[in-house]
Amino acid sequence: MTVPDYQSLMAPVLRKLDDGHEHPVKELTTEIAADLGLTDDELTVVLPSGRMTVWRSRVHWATQYLYQAGAIARSKRGVFTITERGRSLLREHPERVGNEQLEQFEEYRDFKSRSRQPSGSAASDAGQGLTPDAFEGTPYDRIAVAAAEANSAVAAELLARINTQPPEFLEKIVLELLVAMGYAGALGAAEHLGRSGDEGVDGVIRQDALGLDQIFVQAKRYASGRTVGRPEIQEFVGALHGAQATRGVFITTSRFSREAVDFADRVQQRIVLIDGHELTRLMVDHGVGTQAEQTIVLKRVDEDFFE
Numbered sequence: 001m002t003v004p005d006y007q008s009l010m011a012p013v014l015r016k017l018d019d020g021h022e023h024p025v026k027e028l029t030t031e032i033a034a035d036l037g038l039t040d041d042e043l044t045v046v047l048p049s050g051r052m053t054v055w056r057s058r059v060h061w062a063t064q065y066l067y068q069a070g071a072i073a074r075s076k077r078g079v080f081t082i083t084e085r086g087r088s089l090l091r092e093h094p095e096r097v098g099n100e101q102l103e104q105f106e107e108y109r110d111f112k113s114r115s116r117q118p119s120g121s122a123a124s125d126a127g128q129g130l131t132p133d134a135f136e137g138t139p140y141d142r143i144a145v146a147a148a149e150a151n152s153a154v155a156a157e158l159l160a161r162i163n164t165q166p167p168e169f170l171e172k173i174v175l176e177l178l179v180a181m182g183y184a185g186a187l188g189a190a191e192h193l194g195r196s197g198d199e200g201v202d203g204v205i206r207q208d209a210l211g212l213d214q215i216f217v218q219a220k221r222y223a224s225g226r227t228v229g230r231p232e233i234q235e236f237v238g239a240l241h242g243a244q245a246t247r248g249v250f251i252t253t254s255r256f257s258r259e260a261v262d263f264a265d266r267v268q269q270r271i272v273l274i275d276g277h278e279l280t281r282l283m284v285d286h287g288v289g290t291q292a293e294q295t296i297v298l299k300r301v302d303e304d305f306f307e
Helices: 006-017 025-036 054-068 084-092 106-115 139-162 167-180 230-242 258-266 276-285
Strands: 072-076 079-082 189-192 203-206 214-220 247-252 270-274
Touching (some): 006 025, 006 084, 025 054, 025 079, 054 072, 054 106, 106 139, 167 214, 167 247, 167 276, 214 230, 230 247, 230 258, 270 276
Parallel strands (some): 214 247, 247 270
Antiparallel strands (some): 072 079, 189 203, 203 214
16 A cells, blocks of 8 residues: 555544553554554655655654644653544544544634645645645745645644743743844843843843843733733833833733734834734744754756856
8 A cells, every 4th residue: 555645644643542541653653554554665765855754754744733633632742642622533533534624623723824825735745745746836836835834833833832831931932032033133132031020021122232222022921712901011011111111022822802902003112912823933934942854955947057
């Protein structure tokens, strides 16, 4: 048989995890391959990058999609357990679980919308060793779509990891991110202020050596279901006023209410609001908490060579 696509592996993953125990992804990869009767030749086919086999890549994406849908949970690095949602999925669809079944969950739809890919599964297939003409678009388009899909998954995982850390961890991350984005300038600096009595300000970016140009930062680690409302922004504005500051960045791992956004737009100070999705997207874009896994070089004909 040929190596199944990642959607065909979702139900086998759930069946393995349905015993209620923790299972490392390496164990899942080995045991599911044995259950499916895959040959050594099939298991050793590598992606064009040469860094990962097609089989491992597809198991990885099956677990990633189930994780984004809340069907499985990560108990620790590389180790998964099934959730009640996953058990329900398996009972309702014992033979096959795919993207169509995951679409019913808001978390999964949110994840897919952030990846900004065309509808259907073919876009992600382009990054998993399937036939390159699996969906419409140039090779450049397909690579861009696959990269967006992968980066969206990384961003979602970053958010989950941040929410397991102490609040001070987020406060330091956002300062590191703003520095990586260039807001400290060549001679500026970032200072973490988050502590008891910080008066509503967790950090400050000094954009010049004398600290004449400053950006004050507030970071709030909230659960995904909690919305940051107008009162929190008002408190931050008050802190800026007390510090005689004109610019501030309010970052949260959750979301802002419409009232909070409208209020921030109307105040005299320049305030930028960054929610959890935008935070982790920026972290991916600027290499904070992430590292490059592989680099793909696209070639074109050198027209000058033939003149």
